[in-house]
Amino acid sequence: MDQPHALLLDALIGQVVVVDMASTYVCLGTLVAYDRVFLELVDADLHDFRDSKKNRETYVFDSVRFGIRRNRARVLVRRDEMVAITRFADISES
Secondary structure: OHHEEEEEEHOOOOOEEEEEOOOOOEEEEEEEEOOOOEEEEEEEEEEEHHHHHOOOHHHHHHHHHHHOOOOOEEEEEEEEEEOOOOEHHHHHOO
């Protein structure tokens, strides 16, 4: 595994994160592990914006304000789909 990237992801283990994906999905949950292919999140909300009237930013901001709508006990997210990963605590409402 690429060491600098591993160190960056290591700092997020155990943190609640938002994983923005290139597709119509976003995933919010606690990052517990990763490998070359997947991120593993628990107590997660995997949300498809095709099923929603909200845009990505509004949905994430609402999750910060009202809590994560858990719909997966455990989910594996493909790293090659990831556009960004952000600590939930770093999401700004302003």
